[in-house]
Amino acid sequence: MKLYCGIDLHSSNSYLAIVDAAGKRVFKEKSPNDMATILRALEPYRKKLAGIVVESTYNWYWLVDGLMAEGYAVHLANPSAIQKYTGLKHADDKHDAFWLAEMLRLDILPTGYIYPKDERPIRDLLRKRGHLVSLRSSLMISLQNIITRNCGMKMKTNDIRRLREDRVYPLLADNEDLALAGQVSKDSIDFLTRQIRTIETFIEKKLELTEAYKNLLTMPGIGKILGLTIMLETGPVMRFETVGNYASYCRAVSSQWTSNGKSKGKGNKKNGNKYLSWAFSEAAEFARRYDDKARAYYNRKLRKSNFMVAHAALAHKLARAAYYIMRDQAVFIPEKIFT
16 A cells, blocks of 8 residues: 655754555655755655645755655645645644645645756856855945935945945045045955856856756847846746746736725735746846837836836747747847837
8 A cells, every 4th residue: 555755844844744545644744954864754655646736835955855855756745736624623733744645646736846956056156146246236336325314315226336446445535434435345245246247257168058947048138147046936837837837936917805806905016036036037127228129118008006016017929939939049139018
């Protein structure tokens, strides 16, 4: 008789639960997050285990990789799609683990994509670059605000980012307090800029866009680094059945529940890939600045709404275009989306 295992994974421990084909509970155990300990607990059931479910938490890599290396069939559960029965009076780790196993047994388990182990490190390095870019942006905005409040002018970000010339200090030099604030900010921004360039140089030497993704570079606002980010975060594009599924995964669609034309609340705005959301937001900003057709589309939306809605609309258009470009290996045709 086949067995089905669910593992409720936490930061320091995991709860293991196994059910048989009839749904009978045959094993339960709380275990420390130690691969050898977990494997010993599962060993008596190895031959009958049809699959093991691990919830997609922030720390699933080590457990899924370790189980797969031992030959187990592993499924990554999508927590945002798992429905709990709201009438339950009590729920705990044991319940959650058995529910994972039960969904696998009933073939109703919402699963996530297990990204190939060998490709994760370079993807995580690109994510670190994005993190550093966000930190640098927050520092630049803070410094711009200091300059605007005290000097009555706005300094361009490109002037702040200059590594060979300090245009910040002369503006704040008359006050030692402001001068120190400007110096600390400028030094931090310069440090992050150098680290970002170090990562970009390393990645550009190590990784190239594959054939299925090379045409991303024909899109406005997308250079090599953003193209690589989209490639690594998307994975096989055919895992998305429709362009709407992909746009939703990129967080490029609105989240709203309606009934009879009335709003009934909103869904989970964070459901999807935040790194793809960031990538297409960056692409939209670059496209708006440097591409005439993208800027014209943005301006049409801006006249009807506000800059946030216009920016989101442009990012959504680019995400949809990217899907077709990756799926069909076609080049970007602006007339198809900016009409």
